């Protein structure tokens with residue numbers, strides 16, 4: 001009989017891996033040329049690249065015409081893309097038919113959104129950087145505005161001061177609080193109204209045109225504020241909320257009807273990238289919160305009426321193509337609205353696209369809610385969290401994290417779907433590209449126009465996709481639950 | 482309550498004050514009658530172990546006490562608050578009753594410390610700084626203060642369960658419910674969790690504990706309850722319960738769990 005007992009007395013030390021397991025040669029061999037059919041595939045793909053890439057690079061980058069007065073300048077042997085055309089019509093692509101003198105208005109809105117979005121999207125932006133950024137922005141704005149009042153169309157003292165105050169307030173709040181929450185509050189509570197005034201101008205609020213109406217708004221404003229303060233002292237949360245909300249709503253309406261005395265830019269002049277961005281930013285901003293509410297409503301088994309309403313909305317909207325919704329918003333909405341209420345075309349498109357996106361978002365969010373184990377709800381309940389706290393602190397953060405890829409896909413789809421508004425005559429990026437090449441000076445430059453807008457769409461969509469990957473990584477905590 | 486037995490469990494102090502009073506409580510899942518005429522009075526400071534075969538309704542019973550499950554007949558009064566459909570009462574009871582689950586149910590997106598401070602901050606409205614201090618003392622008490630800034634996914638099962646206990650304790654509950662807190666753990670981790678629970682029992686906490694750890698029952702319980710088929714079949718002090726069971730079903734159950 002052999003002796004089976006064995007005792008190891010030393011530890012084996014770790015050795016570096018053999019040469020054949022590391023390095024670029026190893027990578028090539030194991031990934032691109034591991035088998036004969038893999039090798040054939042690799043070679044075939046390389047050949048395809050060779051066929052497509054050099055001509056494309058030549059067309060777009062090596063021999064294009066950068067400067068052109070008309071398509072004649074681009075018609076010679078060996079000429080590449082006619083980028084001069086894009087350069088000459090760039091304003092059309094970016095602003096549509098918006099009044100040229102007032103380009104600074106959408107530009108300002110875009111810049112403000114960018115500055116507000118960065119601290120919200122990237123939590124780790126230091127407060128000094130964020131508040132410094134806003135302070136610099138405010139400073140540049142002040143310099144530009146001081147020189148511009150009287151010479152730049154519709155820039156007046158109220159606008160100059162209003163925008164400056166907004167930027168300065170965000171700068172200070174970012175410094176005192178976390179930049180992220182300061183910017184989030186600004187985006188929700190002030191930015192939308194400020195941008196409506198800047199992009200469009202004063203709204204025509206009929207109820208504010210009579211003395212009686214003004215009195216009512218004044219009462220709402222003062223009464224709401226007083227109710228809010230009084231309830232706050234009594235620690236009555238509901239009263240505080242209702243009071244301040246009333247006052248806030250009255251204030252917003254009064255402000256919008258004043259609109260800082262800007263000139264009105266009719267929405268049918270909105271177009272190009274600006275319109276595409278207005279549509280998609282609003283639809284994204286509406287669809288996520290509304291989608292969450294709809295998803296929660298759909299799961300509210302204890303409230304059958306709410307549940308039915310949410311299911312009805314989601315299923316109805318999802319069962320109809322977006323184009324149909326847009327047509328309906330265009331032609332059928334007026335049938336349901338009282339006489340005299342007249343919605344603007346862009347607003348109708350906004351409502352249609354937002355509704356559509358919300359229904360899809362609701363189902364994406366519901367998928368996330370479904371994936372949260374029952375134990376999480378029970379643990380939150382057992383700690384005494386009420387429904388809203390449970391959702392906000394425990395369930396939604398986890399559910400939304402799970403469905404980040406779905407949410408971002410919906411956003412990307414939404415961004416591209418805004419091009420469908422061209423069907424109801426809105427001059428979005430796609431329709432601008434299409435019509436720009438019908439100009440007799442620039443006939444026959446479809447390649448350039450579509451390539452350019454494809455590039456714009458790609459930049460935005462790819463950016464969103466990368467951001468979602470970043471976010472998933474950032475929110476990853478530990479190995480499993 | 483007589484406390485003459487020799488075990489440490491029965492020797493600990495029990496007051497006359499009633500913590501939980503369950504009277505004639507019934508519960509159905511659809512047609513299925515899960516709990517049948519449950520009557521139970523728990524005094525402050527009592528440590529009750531509930532055992533019984535799988536599916537006998539142990540979990541359901543203790544989950545009725547903090548209204549994770551709704552009962553259909555009879556009454557449950559916790560700390561003089563009756564559990565009805567009134568959300569205020571339910572929230573009030575849940576603030577006083579901590580619960581530890583078989584599968585820990587920690588919040589995976591929050592750190593250990595955040596798990597512990599969340600409910601005190603949002604429900605009890607404790608200032609953040611105080612909540613952190615008190616959470617750290619409880620984490621020290623369950624002997625894992627050094628893990629405070631890790632996420633639950635980075636801890637072992639035993640550590641997670643101790644965090645779950647600390648998380649409940651941070652709400653300063655007057656009653657603790659445990660639903661098989663050790664049955665999802667590997668053997669070498671069971672004792673660390675049981676030690677924490679023993680420590681808690683010795684501090685005078687009112688506890689109801691569903692468990693099959695009979696050593697734990699002998700050591701800390703002052704009463705053992707045996708359930709089968711949705712009914713309380715037998716209850717007694719641990720010595721008497723284990724050495725001299727009366728009901729046939731109890732005898733069968735005990736012979737099954739003690740003889741392998």
Ligand SMILES: Nc1ncnc2c1ncn2[C@@H]1O[C@H](COP(=O)(O)OP(=O)(O)OP(=O)(O)O)[C@@H](O)[C@H]1O
Nearest residue numbers: 510513515533534535536537538539540541542661
């Ligand atoms: N949500 C539910 N719907 C229907 N029946 C249920 C539900 N939850 C539990 N039951 C049933 O109720 C009975 C009691 O379940 P309970 O979980 O209380 O048993 P238990 O004693 O805790 O068992 P275990 O030791 O396996 O945990 C079981 O027969 C179970 O199948």
Ligand SMILES: [Mg+2]
Nearest residue numbers: 539540541661
């Ligand atoms: Mg159970």
